[in-house]
Amino acid sequence: MFSLFNKYKNGFITLLVVGTMYLLILFLHIDLALLFADFHFVGDLLNEMFPPNYSIIWETNVVFSSIVQTICMAYLGTLFGGIIGFGFSIIASNHIFNNKLISIITKWLLSFIRVIPSLIIVLIFVIAVGPGPFAGVLTIIISTIGTLGKLFTESIENLDPTSANSLKATGANKLQIFKFSIWPEFLPSFISNLLYCFDINMRSAVALGIFGGGGIGYKLYLSMRVLHYKDAVALITCIIVLLLIIENLSNFLRHKILGNK
Amino acid sequence: MIKKITRLFIISITILATYFAMKICGFQLNALNKGLLDSIFFIKQMFPPNWDDFKDLWNPALETIALAILGTFLGSILSFIIAIFAASNLSNKWVKQLVRSLISIERSIPELFILLILIAAYGLGSLSAVLALMIGCIGMLAKLFADTIEETPVAVIESLQAAGANKLQIIYFGIIPDIFPKLLSYSLFRFEINIRLSVMLGAIGAGGIGYELDYSFSMLQFHRALSCLIVVLVLIVIIEQISMFIRKKLAIQQL
Amino acid sequence: MIKAEGITKKLKSGKLLLNNISFEVRKGEFVGILGASGAGKTLTLKSLIGLMELTEGAVWVEQENNQHINIYKTSTRALKKVRSKIALIFQGYHLVQRATVIDNVLMGRLGTISTWRSLFFGFTAQEKTEAMMALERVNMQTFTNNRVNALSGGEKQRVAIARALFQQPNLLLADEPISNLDPKNAKTIMALLKELSVFFPVIGVFHQPELCAKYCTRIIAIKDGAIFYDGQPNIDEKTLEEIYGEELSSILQ
Numbered sequence: 165m166f167s168l169f170n171k172y173k174n175g176f177i178t179l180l181v182v183g184t185m186y187l188l189i190l191f192l193h194i195d196l197a198l199l200f201a202d203f204h205f206v207g208d209l210l211n212e213m214f215p216p217n218y219s220i221i222w223e224t225n226v227v228f229s230s231i232v233q234t235i236c237m238a239y240l241g242t243l244f245g246g247i248i249g250f251g252f253s254i255i256a257s258n259h260i261f262n263n264k265l266i267s268i269i270t271k272w273l274l275s276f277i278r279v280i281p282s283l284i285i286v287l288i289f290v291i292a293v294g295p296g297p298f299a300g301v302l303t304i305i306i307s308t309i310g311t312l313g314k315l316f317t318e319s320i321e322n323l324d325p326t327s328a329n330s331l332k333a334t335g336a337n338k339l340q341i342f343k344f345s346i347w348p349e350f351l352p353s354f355i356s357n358l359l360y361c362f363d364i365n366m367r368s369a370v371a372l373g374i375f376g377g378g379g380i381g382y383k384l385y386l387s388m389r390v391l392h393y394k395d396a397v398a399l400i401t402c403i404i405v406l407l408l409i410i411e412n413l414s415n416f417l418r419h420k421i422l423g424n425k
Numbered sequence: 426m427i428k429k430i431t432r433l434f435i436i437s438i439t440i441l442a443t444y445f446a447m448k449i450c451g452f453q454l455n456a457l458n459k460g461l462l463d464s465i466f467f468i469k470q471m472f473p474p475n476w477d478d479f480k481d482l483w484n485p486a487l488e489t490i491a492l493a494i495l496g497t498f499l500g501s502i503l504s505f506i507i508a509i510f511a512a513s514n515l516s517n518k519w520v521k522q523l524v525r526s527l528i529s530i531e532r533s534i535p536e537l538f539i540l541l542i543l544i545a546a547y548g549l550g551s552l553s554a555v556l557a558l559m560i561g562c563i564g565m566l567a568k569l570f571a572d573t574i575e576e577t578p579v580a581v582i583e584s585l586q587a588a589g590a591n592k593l594q595i596i597y598f599g600i601i602p603d604i605f606p607k608l609l610s611y612s613l614f615r616f617e618i619n620i621r622l623s624v625m626l627g628a629i630g631a632g633g634i635g636y637e638l639d640y641s642f643s644m645l646q647f648h649r650a651l652s653c654l655i656v657v658l659v660l661i662v663i664i665e666q667i668s669m670f671i672r673k674k675l676a677i678q679q680l
Numbered sequence: 681m682i683k684a685e686g687i688t689k690k691l692k693s694g695k696l697l698l699n700n701i702s703f704e705v706r707k708g709e710f711v712g713i714l715g716a717s718g719a720g721k722t723l724t725l726k727s728l729i730g731l732m733e734l735t736e737g738a739v740w741v742e743q744e745n746n747q748h749i750n751i752y753k754t755s756t757r758a759l760k761k762v763r764s765k766i767a768l769i770f771q772g773y774h775l776v777q778r779a780t781v782i783d784n785v786l787m788g789r790l791g792t793i794s795t796w797r798s799l800f801f802g803f804t805a806q807e808k809t810e811a812m813m814a815l816e817r818v819n820m821q822t823f824t825n826n827r828v829n830a831l832s833g834g835e836k837q838r839v840a841i842a843r844a845l846f847q848q849p850n851l852l853l854a855d856e857p858i859s860n861l862d863p864k865n866a867k868t869i870m871a872l873l874k875e876l877s878v879f880f881p882v883i884g885v886f887h888q889p890e891l892c893a894k895y896c897t898r899i900i901a902i903k904d905g906a907i908f909y910d911g912q913p914n915i916d917e918k919t920l921e922e923i924y925g926e927e928l929s930s931i932l933q
Binding site for chain 2: 181185188189191192193194195196198199205206209232233236237239240243279280281283284287288289291292293294296297298300301302367370371374378381384385388393400403404406407408411
Binding site: 578580581583584585586587588589590591593594597598599602603605606 | 729731760761763764766767768769770771772773774775776777778779783787788789790791792795798799840843847853
């Protein structure tokens with residue numbers, strides 16, 4: 165029984181948790197002294213990072229073109245992933261094809277795609293087409309298929325079947341039912357999910373860049389590799405601003421869509 | 426009529442944008458065709474996995490899990506403390522705005538970058554990984570926690586205030602007991618994410634099974650790499666299933 | 681004893697939310713504050729504990745040593761002490777749902793014990809016994825270890841009153857405590873409040889003039905931010921109409 169003032173029980177639980185964490189710290193051979201004693205490492209690093217070298221933003225073409233490339237990566241990933249994912253979701257939805265087996269297999273396939281870490285997927289594509297933004301886009305497409313596939317399936321299955329059923333009763337075929345009943349109801353959540361995924365994919369695009377995927381993430385990784393920390397800080401500022409803008413834009417548009425339609 | 430023109434307009438813009446984007450990203454569809462065959466062939470080469478290796482991979486797998494647990498636990502506590510300042514019913518307008526902005530900024534920093542900075546400061550190893558995961562939690566958990574805190578009915582806070590309790594007491598007795606299952610649920614969700622991150626960060630040098638994976642690849646020991654891969658997949662699936670199960674129970678049963 | 685003196689709250693736009701409200705309430709009185717929605721009842725109540733900022737006015741509370749303290753002119757530390765002696769119950773949602781009944785009652789004295797002790801050492805056996813006594817007073821002792829979210833509205837309100845009692849207050853304030861309750865439970869709570877007013881003044885905001893007429897010793901009616909009526913609980917229909925205006929039909933059951 166949960167009692168706020170039972171000092172014995174609370175004390176015991178706290179001890180258990182703290183004890184476990186301490187054991188984990190030991191297991192991982194974490195040297196806590198490093199955290200407090202060697203602050204001068206951090207100091208040295210901060211010295212090397214500041215003042216940041218913002219001149220790379222306007223002096224060279226590097227930053228602008230890599231930002232554009234990253235946005236393109238996210239865009240293409242969301243677009244193609246969305247289309248293919250949508251296709252999958254139609255197959256996977258319960259009442260569209262009336263075949264339970266197909267629905268289950270497709271859903272399982274989508275789950276499988278989601279389980280595989282993007283690290284591994286990007287590895288496969290780097291082997292296939294070499295490092296660079298192309299591999300990055302392909303990775304994002306695959307992971308988007310998984311995410312949007314699931315989101316879309318849920319949206320479709322949550323749709324109110326009454327309008328579809330009434331159309332069916334008037335003799336409309338599957339395609340007509342889709343176009344006139346399912347699609348219009350589905351559209352707001354469709355666009356909303358796309359925008360949400362675009363936000364996520366922008367972050368993936370940046371992160372994958374570090375793995376050789378291209379875009380501004382890659383430039384960031386390069387500059388850290390050669391210890392140009394001042395450049396790195398400038399780049400990370402650009403990334404932060406970019407992602408904040410995209411996040412706010414995405415949220416704003418999603419609110420408008422879900423509010424109006 | 427206008428609707429049709431707008432629709433056509435949107436579609437043509439989309440096609441144009443897609444074309445240019447593909448150019449910018451270096452799309453080469455024939456390379457993809459050929460390349461896919463290469464990678465499938467490559468994957469076939471990786472089979473069968475080296476069954477002996479599995480016993481060596483226990484320790485790294487546990488390391489990865491330990492990193493994720495520690496990172497999530499510490500990250501949750503840190504995020505909660507930050508969330509107190511980001512909740513409109515617990516802190517004043519300016520502080521709340523500032524803290525929420527900082528949380529958004531943290532959310533925009535890739536965890537990989539945080540790790541790289543920490544490695545530059547503290548070197549390779551578990552400490553940097555745990556700190557990276559811990560700080561990475563903030564962007565998501567602090568926001569979710571703060572939103573949850575704001576859902577507390579005003580009357581609960583005001584009645585404790587009227588009884589003379591100070592802020593710390595109000596938080597500990599009045600707010601935390603009611604939101605605890607939700608906090609736990611969010612933390613478990615973040616734990617699922619952190620396991621994946623732990624693998625990824627491991628590949629960059631943080632240790633654990635991600636490191637083994639990267640190492641096997643660079644040493645061209647592809648069978649071992651496949652073993653690592655299998656361990657990663659099994660790990661992720663098991664953890665996610667357990668986490669989803671617990672979260673479902675939390676949502677229904679209210680513990 | 682509590683005394684409101686010239687309480688005024690003016691918005692930046694010039695609108696007067698509270699206009700020179702003054703009254704004094706002593707032990708033995710069960711005061712019901714009535715008024716139309718938005719007339720200023722809850723604001724008045726909140727200013728009595730200092731939860732509302734005032735443009736002008738003072739609230740005097742009598743302390744044990746016969747000293748009178750102005751809530752709006754005391755330091756935070758002293759205010760905490762004063763507040764720990766004022767009990768407050770609301771319409772609903774003011775108990776911690778997932779905590780047990782006895783925990784909620786014990787929370788009443790959080791203002792009097794040090795933060796350190798409350799966080800780490802909980803309450804003494806003596807305090808727990810006194811909490812049980814408070815629960816017995818409201819007839820809820822069988823629910824001691826149950827979670828609040830398993831209780832009905834009337835039971836929750838009784839726990840809230842037990843918490844108030846546990847505070848050993850000088851004064852009890854209630855903000856629409858029976859609005860969520862069915863008539864039977866409402867009457868039980870009103871009777872309980874009347875019994876308690878023997879020990880300390882009880883001031884409550886209500887939307888139920890008939891129940892107030894039956895149980896309160898005095899009624900203060902607020903209209904447009906100012907005191908409209910202050911006197912006997914039996915209000916005639918005409919005065920009621922003036923207090924409530926159009927709402928009257930929805931107020932009377």
